[in-house]
Amino acid sequence: MSRFFYPLVDNPYRKKDIKKAIGVLKSFKITSGIKTINFENSFKKKLKVNNALMVNSGSSANLLALQCLINPYRKKRLKKGDEILIPSLCWSTSLWPIIQSGLKPKFVDVEKHTLNIDLKDLKSKITKKTRGILIVHVLGNSTNMSELIRIKKKHNLYLIEDTCESLGTKFRNKYLGSFGEFSSFSFYSSHQISSGEGGMICCKNQEDFEILKALRAHGWSRGLKNEQKISRKNKHLDKRFIFYNSGFNLRSTDIAASIGLSQFKDxxxxxxxxxxxxxxxxxxxxxxxxxxxxxxxxxxxxxxxxxxxxxxxxxxxxxxxxxxxxxxxxxxxxxxxxxxxxxxxxxxxxxxxxxxxxxxxxxxxxxxxxxxxxxxxxxxxxxxxxxxxxxxxxx
Ligand SMILES: Cc1ncc(COP(=O)(O)O)c(C=O)c1O
The missing domain is CATH 3.90.1150.10 (Aspartate Aminotransferase, domain 1)
Known part of the structure; x- marks a missing residue:
């Protein structure tokens, strides 16, 4: 029995969520597969984003966004030491992927009454070296996105929206996570919806999406749009095992996807x-x-x-x-x-x-x-x- 009559999180899982997970277990198809694709498609449709890819956490989603921006397959990519603005009220893995990708964080203060990034301070911190903004939408609230987009466009900056705490929030009728080049979401058990562990990375352009897919799964060519072309160019290799890019393994499971989708519907x-x-x-x-x-x-x-x-x-x-x-x-x-x-x-x-x-x-x-x-x-x-x-x- 908890010592709290008012805990931070009540049990987020309903019987129907668990039933979906059991269905996946019974199918013996546990790794990332059709349920993951269904969840990604529903997510994309509802949030009106161009591309969505499920990963094993919101942290992994942030890591993939930053890694994509420095990837050699990207025509325009960031270089070592390029600056990314970030609010100092942030989560650990909002920040560390910037450093892990060889980029330089520059901290910005927040507003007391909204908890979100202070746009005045943000503007004052833009220099010649600034290439992007990683904003954190804090606990369901958001900054003035129209003003932020105006600043982003004026200075030609990338925008990464850490939406791990704000799934479902709208700014002027548009979902958070649909404004930037990249956005990340978390389905950790205390958030708007939960899949135990899990996350989603969304992106605007198709070139980035292909990079993200490879990075998510070992750098593999499997499932990429130009998989056949890659295999034709690499006839000396077993076409099932071609490693086209660098990579991680940040996939989730169909168990998590089935729980996530069941919750997402509600x-x-x-x-x-x-x-x-x-x-x-x-x-x-x-x-x-x-x-x-x-x-x-x-x-x-x-x-x-x-x-x-x-x-x-x-x-x-x-x-x-x-x-x-x-x-x-x-x-x-x-x-x-x-x-x-x-x-x-x-x-x-x-x-x-x-x-x-x-x-x-x-x-x-x-x-x-x-x-x-x-x-x-x-x-x-x-x-x-x-x-x-x-x-x-x-x-
Ligand atoms: C703002 C923010 N970004 C990223 C994360 C990381 O998400 P996850 O726990 O799914 O890795 C969190 C976690 O709560 C968060 O609050």
Whole structure:
């Protein structure tokens, strides 16, 4: 039994999801196959993206996007030391693929009221060496995408959208993940939908898609559009085993794909229930005495958010450590917003990535921000009452 009456994640799997997984097990066709292709096709259709490829995690999706940008098969590719802008409020594997691909991250501060990248700071950090922006859509919210696209076009930059926390969010009626050259998604168990572990990489152009397919599976020519042409050019080789590119093995399984697709079909339903739960919780918190002591993050202008948690920033008169200790003791599970200001992590020091540039807002969110869960099943008024009481007893 959990010590939390209000955990971060309730069990995300329904009986029907598990049945789909059992069906795959019974078919003995477990590795990436037809279920994966079905999931990719549904994903592509709903999000209106040109190409989608399932991988084993959102981290792998980010890695593939960056590796694709430096791949020798790409006509225009990035070079060692080229700069990529990234918000300092990011996840570990939003950042590391930049470094693992020989590129240079340049950190940008975020906005306190949206948690997303600060476009003013972003503009001030663009130099001759800047080649791309990796934005993180934080916890279902987003920056002003129209303005971001304007900046991207003006400076001729690549855009990679880390959408691992924001599947289903729309900016002015267009899904996040459909704006950039690349976008990544995660189906880890706490997110909008879950396949246990799993992710999706989407891209705009066909040339990139062919590179991504090869990189996902050993650099193999199998399944590429020009597979036959490659084999004709390499008659000395067994045509089934031609390694056309460098590669990883980042494929998922049809078990994960079948669970992912089953959940994906209900994405809109989950969003609706979560929004309803969120509204009820916020209404009650706003009626209580904690109202003046907390700032509940709202959706940005133009954003129709798909939340999986409720991000909250405390007033700076409250000691966060003490508050977290009390509220968790009162049965409410919490966690930091992403991982706080990532520049505070020891790995940053080890890799000499420290910057002198101030990250005032990321630090504030680091010091006063946290989030609580948001269940996909309707929440009872009794639980909401208990939740509000836990807040009141902890501030
Ligand atoms: C912003 C962001 N990017 C990437 C990831 C990595 O996703 P995964 O856990 O599927 O590797 C996460 C994980 O939660 C995340 O929050």
């Amino acid at each position: 994405l809109d339903k989950f969003i609706k229930i979560r929004n309803l739960n969120r509204r009820k919780i916020i209404n009650e918190l706003n009626k209580s005495k904690v109202k003046k002591k907390i700032d509940i993050i709202k959706e940005n202008n133009g954003v129709k958010a798909s939340w999986f948690g409720i991000p909250i920033v405390l007033s700076n008169k409250i000691n966060k450590k003490l508050f977290i200790k009390k509220i968790e003791k009162n049965g409410v599970e919490t966690r930091p917003i992403i991982s706080g200001n990532f520049l505070n992590q020891p790995s940053i020091k080890k890799y000499n990535l420290k910057t002198n540039s101030k990250m005032k807002n990321a630090d504030y969110i680091n010091d006063y921000g946290f989030f609580i869960g948001l269940p996909t099943k309707p929440i009872s008024s009794l639980i909401i009452k208990k939740l509000v009481r836990a807040f009141e007893q902890s501030v």
